[in-house]
Amino acid sequence: MNVDIGNAVRKNEEAETSEERIVLETKDLNFYYTPEVKTLKNINISIPEKKVTAFIGPSGCGKSTLLRCFNRMNDLIPGVKLEGKIEIDGQDIYSPEVNLEDLRKKVGMVFQKSNPFPMDIWENVAFGPKVNGVTDKVELEELVVSSLKQADLWREVKDRLKTSALDLSGGQQQRLCIARALANKPEIILMDEPASALDPISTNKIEETIEELRANYTIIIVTHNMQQAARVSDYTAFLMTGDLVEFNSTSTLFTNPDEKLTEDYITGRFG
Amino acid sequence: MKSDFKKKIERSNKISKAVISFGGYGVIFSIIGIFLFLLYETIPLFYGAEIDTALSFKLSKKKHVVLSGVDQYKELSYLISNNGEIDFFNLKEKRITKKDTLPLAANEIITTGVRNSNGDISLGTDKGRILFFNLNLKPVFTGSQRRIVPQLELKKSFRSDVENPADNNGIKILAFSENDDGVLYWAWVNAEDKLLLKIYDPDEEEYFDFSLSDNLENVNVTALALNPDQESLIAGDDKGELYLFDLSDHSEPDLLDNWKAADFKITSLSFLIGNNTLIVGDKNGNVTSWFEAREKGSDELKYREVHTFKKMDSEIVNVVPSPRNRLFLVIGKNGKVELNYSTTGNTELEFSENKSRVLSASFAPKADGIFVVNSKNEVSLFKLDDEHPDVSWKTLFGKVWYEGYPGPAFVWQSTGGTDSFESKFSLIPLIFGTLKGTFYAMIFAIPIALFGAIYVSQFAPKRFAKIIKPTVEIMAALPSVVIGFLAGLYFSPLFEHHLMLIFLLSVLAPALFLILISFWGMIPERKRRTLPAYYELGFVLFVMAAVYYFSSIVSLPLEKIFFNGDLKQWLYSSLNVSYDQRNSLVVGFALGFAVIPIIFTITEDALSNVPASLSSASLALGASKWQTVKRVILPAAAGGIFAGVMLGLGRAIGETMIVLMATGNTPIMDLSPFDGFRAMSANIAVEIPEAPVDGSLYRVLFLTALLLLVFTFIINSFATYIGDKLRKKYARY
Ligand SMILES: Nc1ncnc2c1ncn2[C@@H]1O[C@H](COP(=O)(O)OP(=O)(O)OP(=O)(O)O)[C@@H](O)[C@H]1O
Numbered sequence A: 001m002n003v004d005i006g007n008a009v010r011k012n013e014e015a016e017t018s019e020e021r022i023v024l025e026t027k028d029l030n031f032y033y034t035p036e037v038k039t040l041k042n043i044n045i046s047i048p049e050k051k052v053t054a055f056i057g058p059s060g061c062g063k064s065t066l067l068r069c070f071n072r073m074n075d076l077i078p079g080v081k082l083e084g085k086i087e088i089d090g091q092d093i094y095s096p097e098v099n100l101e102d103l104r105k106k107v108g109m110v111f112q113k114s115n116p117f118p119m120d121i122w123e124n125v126a127f128g129p130k131v132n133g134v135t136d137k138v139e140l141e142e143l144v145v146s147s148l149k150q151a152d153l154w155r156e157v158k159d160r161l162k163t164s165a166l167d168l169s170g171g172q173q174q175r176l177c178i179a180r181a182l183a184n185k186p187e188i189i190l191m192d193e194p195a196s197a198l199d200p201i202s203t204n205k206i207e208e209t210i211e212e213l214r215a216n217y218t219i220i221i222v223t224h225n226m227q228q229a230a231r232v233s234d235y236t237a238f239l240m241t242g243d244l245v246e247f248n249s250t251s252t253l254f255t256n257p258d259e260k261l262t263e264d265y266i267t268g269r270f271g
Numbered sequence B: 001m002k003s004d005f006k007k008k009i010e011r012s013n014k015i016s017k018a019v020i021s022f023g024g025y026g027v028i029f030s031i032i033g034i035f036l037f038l039l040y041e042t043i044p045l046f047y048g049a050e051i052d053t054a055l056s057f058k059l060s061k062k063k064h065v066v067l068s069g070v071d072q073y074k075e076l077s078y079l080i081s082n083n084g085e086i087d088f089f090n091l092k093e094k095r096i097t098k099k100d101t102l103p104l105a106a107n108e109i110i111t112t113g114v115r116n117s118n119g120d121i122s123l124g125t126d127k128g129r130i131l132f133f134n135l136n137l138k139p140v141f142t143g144s145q146r147r148i149v150p151q152l153e154l155k156k157s158f159r160s161d162v163e164n165p166a167d168n169n170g171i172k173i174l175a176f177s178e179n180d181d182g183v184l185y186w187a188w189v190n191a192e193d194k195l196l197l198k199i200y201d202p203d204e205e206e207y208f209d210f211s212l213s214d215n216l217e218n219v220n221v222t223a224l225a226l227n228p229d230q231e232s233l234i235a236g237d238d239k240g241e242l243y244l245f246d247l248s249d250h251s252e253p254d255l256l257d258n259w260k261a262a263d264f265k266i267t268s269l270s271f272l273i274g275n276n277t278l279i280v281g282d283k284n285g286n287v288t289s290w291f292e293a294r295e296k297g298s299d300e301l302k303y304r305e306v307h308t309f310k311k312m313d314s315e316i317v318n319v320v321p322s323p324r325n326r327l328f329l330v331i332g333k334n335g336k337v338e339l340n341y342s343t344t345g346n347t348e349l350e351f352s353e354n355k356s357r358v359l360s361a362s363f364a365p366k367a368d369g370i371f372v373v374n375s376k377n378e379v380s381l382f383k384l385d386d387e388h389p390d391v392s393w394k395t396l397f398g399k400v401w402y403e404g405y406p407g408p409a410f411v412w413q414s415t416g417g418t419d420s421f422e423s424k425f426s427l428i429p430l431i432f433g434t435l436k437g438t439f440y441a442m443i444f445a446i447p448i449a450l451f452g453a454i455y456v457s458q459f460a461p462k463r464f465a466k467i468i469k470p471t472v473e474i475m476a477a478l479p480s481v482v483i484g485f486l487a488g489l490y491f492s493p494l495f496e497h498h499l500m501l502i503f504l505l506s507v508l509a510p511a512l513f514l515i516l517i518s519f520w521g522m523i524p525e526r527k528r529r530t531l532p533a534y535y536e537l538g539f540v541l542f543v544m545a546a547v548y549y550f551s552s553i554v555s556l557p558l559e560k561i562f563f564n565g566d567l568k569q570w571l572y573s574s575l576n577v578s579y580d581q582r583n584s585l586v587v588g589f590a591l592g593f594a595v596i597p598i599i600f601t602i603t604e605d606a607l608s609n610v611p612a613s614l615s616s617a618s619l620a621l622g623a624s625k626w627q628t629v630k631r632v633i634l635p636a637a638a639g640g641i642f643a644g645v646m647l648g649l650g651r652a653i654g655e656t657m658i659v660l661m662a663t664g665n666t667p668i669m670d671l672s673p674f675d676g677f678r679a680m681s682a683n684i685a686v687e688i689p690e691a692p693v694d695g696s697l698y699r700v701l702f703l704t705a706l707l708l709l710v711f712t713f714i715i716n717s718f719a720t721y722i723g724d725k726l727r728k729k730y731a732r733y
């Protein structure tokens, strides 16, 4: 994989210089799908607030798994075990006091394959607020409109809010899923390869959307597309076989990685 | 080699295509075939009456026929002329094969005659004499040859005016009948307009003679009808009034009642088969039917007007009842003849005897022909085709006023003790029964099946779900006769015995259950999350057991306190609710048991098939598990759930054995859950042994089957249609 990464990275250089607050932090995180196999090994990572952090790494290295630890979606899988701590805003999200629904409201997620509900567009976006107790019509309307605008979808759907979300194109559906996550006013948005199933133009659109969201949200994005990571992220984490190999500012990681493994990977020597 | 292989594949493709299309088309054709067959068996019910002239000839000699008839094979007819001659006319050979003469005095002329279905004939003469004899046309078989042999036996002959013999006492109007005990009644009006009555009592071998005119001052009797079953006489007068005499006391006839039945002179009176319905015809051509029935809020039996038949445009001269059913002929003075059916009030057909008067008309003994002699000496035999006058859209689906009922009603009662029974073929009580059973089954089955499916597919621990599903599916394989047997013989007595407990469990238990279950909610969520899944299940089972235990303990004392120790008795005495042992609740329970697995399985599949990505999306948005189920999974599975419920409904409607065995099969229309019912399916099973092939009942049962087929067809089509729509709307994941 020979790509012109340097060019893409330059754009984000200024981001590195500002002061950062850590919003999400893992401490000695181990994760098991089955007791014998450790899928995540001793992960320590600090995700800065209102930055885009990219997770890269070869297939099966545990990027999605790590991401799903952050909103506890892994809880749904029977038999999993987690060791260590994950703190969001200083609070351990696996402690018994934590309300799962609140956590997931705070940590939104966009899936690899777009999964809009079989409802109309408006209902899709309003779903999150509704299940979290927003009943005021005006407030809902505002949330729907602003979320669609933020997800850069408003212009395209404003006249067909009452038509089925399933009639949208794949790219629009994915942006709808982003809008749906935004309607919950999350602090953190997890994106698991949000553009992997899309064509270049739709991918571009998604990236533009991320670009606009970065000022207000902490975004963690899993991607296989190194250019994409370089283009959109401020920080990049490189994982391999459950290990966090390197976590660095994107420009550093792509131009001057600390680890030999990282360099091998980004220059396409394996992966 | 390679092409060989390809050929092989092609061939097997062709074969499997042929087999599959054969199977598919076969199914469609067999369903269409069944439908057409049912239709074919049903359609004759709705054919109108038809009449065909089978034979018509002119008598060579001028005769004044007073009475005539044919035998059951319509081969031999008799014609009684007013001069006492009896001609036996062979309808096949078209000639008179035998003659006979009644013993009349010189110049004595027969004025009137009546014949009952036994062949007993009474004739009145202008000399005031009554002749009583039996005339039977008997088939005699010699080998395969059939010959109709007339048998004439003179029984009695007496002068009507024993007390005061006079020459001008000719008989104007005569009525005669005989009851099952052999009591003979004659009533007549003589030339002096006196109403006279003679009763022969076979026990005492004695005649009783009465003059009823003493009771009727200034009454001019113009028509008479005797009712041997009710031992009564009805006389009509020239003002349209009817007089009812009670003859049950042979030594003292009694005028019971008198009412106005018409606005004109009553010219004809006749009781139909079964001796309940009285047909009244008047001078103006009006025909009405009457029978004794209670009025609402009264216990008294009174003659009430039931139907008004099509008006004739001339005086009614005669009413001829059919010997088989409630058809009767009404004969107008101008030669018009109407065939009416009393149950429905319908006029089945009309025909006219070319501007000549009808002297005598009679039904063939099997009511499949009409024999008419007119004043132009023409004799006609008509072939009558009216197999099912007792069935029409109105009798099947409308209210019909049956004999003895206080008013029009939906009644199913296909057969009775006697041949003269009035069949009641209303499908409404059966449809009602089917819907009632289905309703109780569904309100029992739907919640259990639906919640069960939701629990198993969404909440239950995997291991547990793996056991429940196959278990429920085994339930579906349970033969319905076993369920029906258990319900009818085991559960219904149990139900009755523990009525209070059942009642408590259905009222108290849900409340108690909710209260106890909420204790579970009091365990902090984070604690609950760490508990193994079967703790929850164990707790639920414990609560159920506790609720049952509590209910069974308090049941008896509560019954003592509130219901005097017997809820069943209390229901009857305080609420006037009767309790059938095999009632709708028991059926609902049993039928529900059969329906639950169907709904459960399909619903569970539909729920499990909702892609995990949808529930993940919902959960990731902060929705709780229950919110996810309610807002995402249930709507997405709506098509499948709907299909499951509809299939269950179809099963409940068509189910036979369970409703047959678990209800009393009484075709009543009552919403009370403590009463039984009769479902369409069970009705077919119950009645088919009693239904003579091609009879009305037989065809009505086929109609019921057709209706069931149409019902299930509609439900399934509806299910498919709605299911598809729902799937299009929600399930395009
Ligand atoms: N539900 C599961 N149960 C058991 N093992 C799982 C499950 N999901 C993932 N794994 C395993 O965990 C490891 C990490 O998977 P994960 O999906 O996190 O990889 P990934 O880095 O996201 O890969 P990709 O880039 O292909 O998406 C893999 O070996 C995978 O097989």
Ligand SMILES: [Mg+2]
Residues within 6 Å of the ligand: A063, A064, A065, A192, A222
């Ligand atoms: Mg992944």
